[in-house]
Amino acid sequence: MAAALTAPELTAQHRSTLDRALETIRTRAYWSPHPEHPKAYGEGGSLDLAAGKAAFDALLGTRLDLGQPGTDDWVGGEVSPYGVELGVTYPHADVDVLLPAMLAGRRAWRDAGPELRAMVCLEILRRIADRTHEFAHAVMHTSGQAFMMAFQAGGPHAQDRGLEAVAYAYAEQVRTPRTAEWTKPQGKRDPLVLTKEFTAVPRGIGLVVGCNTFPTWNGYPGLFASLATGNAVLVKPHPRAVLPLALTVRIAREVLGEAGFDPNLVALAAERPGEGIARTLATRPEIRIIDYTGSTEFGDWLEAHARQAQVYTEKAGVNTVIVESTGNYRGMLANLAFSLSLYSGQMCTTPQNLLVPRDGIATDQGPKSFDEVAADLAAAVDKLLGDDARATGILGAIVNPGVRQRLEDAAGLGEVALASRAIVHPEFPDATVRSPLIVKLDSAKPADEAACATECFGPVSFLVAVDSAEHAVELLRRSVREQGAMTVGAYTTDAGVEEAVREACLDEAAQLSLNLTGGVYVNQTAAFSDFHGSGGNPAANAALCDGAFVADRFRMVEIRREA
Amino acid sequence: MAAALTAPELTAQHRSTLDRALETIRTRAYWSPHPEHPKAYGEGGSLDLAAGKAAFDALLGTRLDLGQPGTDDWVGGEVSPYGVELGVTYPHADVDVLLPAMLAGRRAWRDAGPELRAMVCLEILRRIADRTHEFAHAVMHTSGQAFMMAFQAGGPHAQDRGLEAVAYAYAEQVRTPRTAEWTKPQGKRDPLVLTKEFTAVPRGIGLVVGCNTFPTWNGYPGLFASLATGNAVLVKPHPRAVLPLALTVRIAREVLGEAGFDPNLVALAAERPGEGIARTLATRPEIRIIDYTGSTEFGDWLEAHARQAQVYTEKAGVNTVIVESTGNYRGMLANLAFSLSLYSGQMCTTPQNLLVPRDGIATDQGPKSFDEVAADLAAAVDKLLGDDARATGILGAIVNPGVRQRLEDAAGLGEVALASRAIVHPEFPDATVRSPLIVKLDSAKPADEAACATECFGPVSFLVAVDSAEHAVELLRRSVREQGAMTVGAYTTDAGVEEAVREACLDEAAQLSLNLTGGVYVNQTAAFSDFHGSGGNPAANAALCDGAFVADRFRMVEIRREA
Incomplete structure (x- = not known):
């Protein structure tokens, strides 16, 4: 069968996008081919708001047959954090059948070369982008993100990260030319002349172990990086967030097939409740790459045991913001309030420990005591979330009972600066919606220090009294070194403090956002x-x-x- | 103290060399700034043959004081494979003192940035290159390589690999700009504008665990890759091959100091006999990168236990050459004879298993039976090594008693096609010089198959009878997959066989040399x-x-x- 999608067609359609991505990862300027606004969709084959919702609704209660070899059962059971039972079932694989089948098409995919592979990946991303509205509902009803966040983070931002991975993968493979002539002079004798051919070969199958909170955003980089470098990719979604990745796999299989490649180069490994199939898959000899986002415990297990694979892990961390002084007190409070509230703090990048000198801070509104900062931050959160409808649009829903329990327990850790409140979602009354909890701790108390030295994933932040800016930097260093951090923030108008924070972040390899008071938040990063x-x-x-x-x-x- | 070597001076001297290296790793054409011929040296500060020998002789029996902190003893004891006791002693370090001292200068080295670090590395390499004659003797009298090989592989070829690593390190660091402006449109509102600063930060200390046979060639890539990326580097040489790396460390410390950096960014960790200090160092928290060349056993141990570090290992492998047919029988035999003889096969790239169909091969000289191939290859080796002086110039000396024992044992594994003979070195009568042993094996016999399924490092090759070309390719695949291979060679005039070998090498990720009959050998690779x-x-x-x-x-x- 002739391929429906030819290489020249794919190149004509996508090469310029790849070139722009390649250029942007060099300049690090702003760029995205994927619009953030829901109203931007609905033309040229993409689903608009209504069609996306209809497509999602049509999925509910169905069997998502991906046509995978070795399917021995159908599994499912996702319940939306908003209370809806999805009722979608997915293929359960006999891995002894599926894994060899995934390798059958590997040679043609390797021989396609870096450019055609990139073009196929971009076509997969384009079709995903066209269905962004459908994906937004799938992400919302698995992660518990509010619709707008599910749309943006689960849609264009995830697609951006996928494209970015394709661009890096392409650039890396073409650093070495396809062929070379090598002529070495030998004085008066004839030179030595060799012709050399260089081929990027895949490692085998890449396993993507998805997470509950950002199935697409955290899943796409590994998926597309492995696929673009010639590997097959097996996607093992989190049992509570299967749908967005199953839809992704379906589209990838369609595009691969239409482009003349084996659809089995991408497959899904859904699992039965409690099956723990990731552990089994991770040590299979066919699996040579693993991308994982989740708990430190399992990430460490993967790094220790999946020795046959390259293992890329994102695990737990403790994110710190140092609040030492500011020239824009209101802006700082508003910025922090949003960072703490967004998706109920269920982001690996949400600040957890806000270190504030116990003697207070200098601001453009005059000096503020530790307790004033606490009260003003609490008020800023209250103001942001004062309206229930607006609040649910920022908070989304609590993703699982573990987060809810952790939130309840955290209220007992210290003096509560801001109590978490339950909010009834106007549309989904069964959703568990909670505003952030802020607890005051004192770094001088060993129990408090212990409390803030472990990740408390969810809408929980600690306002931690510290002795001084120097002390804050010392705690920051230790925290990053011992617990790790995805993000660090700092507010200071003092050049010396800024330099000390900067040095700490350079020494401990932590990404730093300084004095954010506007519409960029410490917990958000932009692809490219x-x-x-x-x-x-x-x-x-x-x-x-x-x-x-x-x-x-x-x-x-x-x-x-x-x- | 003002730096004696300023950044502008270093850049003026070395930037063009870096640019040429950057260009060449993209084109993969032939290039080297380091002449291969001994007579090319002796001008502009570089040592000529006599001065290099004198410099080496002056080292013998001395204490090589590197001025390192934490030196608690002096250790040594190298005995040249040519029989000379070097009598050089080196600092033994209290690592609790040395490791922290190595990190003291890390900030300035980080802040120097990728270009200045590259320039400093190139100055180190230039001074090493100027002393190539001295290094040649140091490499010869630790590895047992013959002088010309020690000169070339231990000198210009090692320096090339070091420069190549610097070029890759530089290119990788400057893929991201130092700063960026990021402006994200917000419709009718003001855009979001961020300034971003990107800094390449080191991991910590890189540990280079040197090997006995190629102390500089295998040591320089890791040393310069770690140093050029901002890390400190601790060099732990093989106890029998300390001198070449100690001289390297001395030069690196000199250059770092003259350029205004802390000399302790590079240090030596020599050890007492049997101390096994690599194991202790490898799991220290300060060690974040390890480069290792040596046994599979210790390489696997490092990968499993040095979990705090990035570990780069080169371990044992079994190299195969498939001999199926040739259009240049004499050229093939001469090429293989040299490959088997060079440095008495004590290279990780020397062919071990020569797979030959038991029914013989087609050649431009007519069909040759398996036994004829064996006899003709033996004759080609004999011809190459017929003159003792010429033979020692190719073979060098047996590096240690283990290799000698292995050679003696191997003669009992099967029918001997070519016996190894002892050769008296004209200049060094105490040297153990041995010509290669070639043993016939039959893949149909389980004992023979087992014999050729493990690395037999040294001047031992197996001429293995196989059923067919297909069978040879099947054995090749299995061998690469199970034992690994640094090199694969093949001789065939059959397009189908070539394609099958090619596919096997692409599938199993092995580097393939096809039909080499001239002056390029399967066991040699060229930097860039x-x-x-x-x-x-x-x-x-x-x-x-x-x-x-x-x-x-x-x-x-x-x-x-x-x-």
């Missing part, structure tokens, strides 16, 4: 420009996205002969 | 053009040199703020 994590502290062993994230997913094989 | 190892089979987890070899030695830290 910001690095997500550093890969240099315990929170993650890789950054999204850089050369190291892609360079070891393939190997360069050289075949040389005399000319 | 050939990859040494693939990093994709069990013989090595990294290739020299590619993006993956450097990309994770540093991390990129971003500091962003509102513009």
Whole structure:
């Protein structure tokens, strides 16, 4: 069968996008081919708001048959954090059948070369982008994100991260030319002349272990980095967030098939409740790459046991913001209030420990005591979330009972500066919606220090009294070194403090946002420009996205002969 | 004290060399700034033959005081494979003192940035290159290589690999700009504008664990890759091959000091006999990168236990040459004879298993039976090594008693096609010089198959009878997958066989040399053009040199703020 999608067509459609992505990862300027506004969709084959909702609704209660080999059962059971039972079932795989089948098409995919692979990946991303409204509902009803966040973070921002990974993968593979002539002079004798051929070869199958909170955003970089470097990709979604990745796999399989490649190069591994299939898959010899986002415990297990694979992990961390002084007190409070509230703090990048000198801080509104900062921050959060409808649009829903329990327990850790309140979602009364809790701690008390030295994932932040700016920096260093951090923030007008924070972040490899008071938040990073994590502290062993994230997913094989 | 070497001076001297290296790793054409011929040296500060010998002789029996902190003893005891006691002693370090001292200068080295670090590395390499004659003797009298090989492989070729690593490290770090402006449109509202600063930060200390046979060639890539990416580097030489790396460390410390950096950024960790200090160092928290060449056993141990570090290993492998047919029988035999003889096969790249169909091969000289191939190859080796003086110039000396014992044992594994003979070195009568042993094996016999399924490091090759070309390719695949291989060779005039070998090498990630009959040998690779190892089979987890070899030695830290 002739391929429906030819290489020239794909190149004509996508090469300029790839070039722009390649240019932007060099300049780190702002760019995205994926509009953030829901109203931008609905033309040229993309679903508008109504069609996206209808497409999502049509999925509910259905069997998502991906046509995968080795399907021995149908599994499902996702319940939306908003209370809706999705009722979608997915193929359960006999991995002894599925894994070999995934490798069957590997040679043609390798021989396609870096450019055609990139073009196919971009076509997959384009079709995902066209269905952004449908994906937004799928992400919302698995992660508990509010619709607008599910739309943006689960849609264009995730697609951006996927494209970024494709661009890095392409750039890395074409650093070495396809062929070379090598002529070595030999004085008066004839030169030595060799012709050399270089081929980027895949490692095998990449396993993507998805997470509950950002199935697409955290899943796409590894998926597209492995696929673009010639590997097959097996996606093992979180059991509570299967749908967005199952839809992704379906589209990838469609595009691969239409472009003349084996659809089995991308497959889904859904699991039965409690099956723990990631552990089994991770140590299979066919699995040579693993991308994982989740608990430190399992991430560490993967790094220790999946020795046959390159393992890229994003694990737990403790994010710190140092609040030492500010020239824009209101802006700082508003910015922090939003950072703490967004998706009920269920982001790996949400600040947890806000370190504030116990003697207070200098601001453009005059000096503020520690307690004033606490009260003003609480008021800023209250103001942001005062209206229930607006609040639910920012908070979303609590993703699972574990987060809810952690939130309840945290209220007992210290003096509550801001109590968490339950909010009834106007549309989904069964959703668990909670505003952030802020607890005051004192770093001088060992129990308090212990409380803020572990990740408390969810809408919980600690306002921690510290002795001084120097003390804050010392605590920051120790925290990043021991617990890791995806983000660090700092507010200071003092050049010396800024320098000390900067040095701490450079020494401990933490990404730093300074004095954010406007519409950019410490917990958000932009593809093509910001690095997500550093890969240099315990929170993650890789950054999204850089050369190291892609360079070891393939190997360069050289075949040389005399000319 | 003002730096004696200023950045502008270094840049004026070395930037063009870096640019040429950067260009060549993209084209993979032939290039080297380091002449291969001994007579090319002796001008502009470089030592000529006599001065190099005198410099080496002056080292014998001396204490090489590197001025390192924490030196608590002096250790030594190298005995040249040529029988000379070197009598040089080196600092033994109290690592609790030395390691912290090595980190003291890390900030200035980080802040120097990628270009200045590269320039300093190139100055180190230039001073090493100026002393190539001295290094040649140091390499010869630790590795047992013959003088000309010690000169070339230990001198210009090693320097090339060091420069290549610097070029890759530089390129990787400057992929991200130092600063960026990021302006995100917000419709009718003001755009979001951030300024971003990106800094390549080191991981910590890189540990280079040197090997006995190629102290500089295998040591320089890791040393320079780690140093150029801002790390400190601790060099732990093989106890029998300290001198070449100690001289390297001395030069590096001199240059760092003259350029205004802390000399302790590079240090030596010599050890007492049997101390096994690599194991202790490898798991120290300060050690964040390890480069290792040596046994699979210790390489696997490092990968499993040095979990705080990025670990790059080159381990044992079994190299195969498939001999199926040839259009240049004499050329093939001469080429193979040299490959088997060079440095008595004590190279990780020397062919071990020569797979030959038991029914013989087609050649331009008519069909040759298996036994004829065996006899003709033996004759070719005999011819190459017929003159004792010429033979010792190719063979060098047996590096240690283990290799000698292995050679003696191997003669009992099967029918001997070519016996190894002892040769008296005209200049060094105490040297153990041995010509290669070639043993016939039959893949149909389980004992023979077992014999050729493990690395037999040294001047031992097996001529293995196989059923057919297909069978040979099947054995090749299995061998690369299970034992790994640094090199694969093949001789065939059959397009189908060539394609099958090619596919096997692409599938198993092995570097393939096809039909070499002239002056290029399967066991030699050229920097800037050939990859040494693939990093994709069990013989090595990294290739020299590619993006993956450097990309994770540093991390990129971003500091962003509102513009």
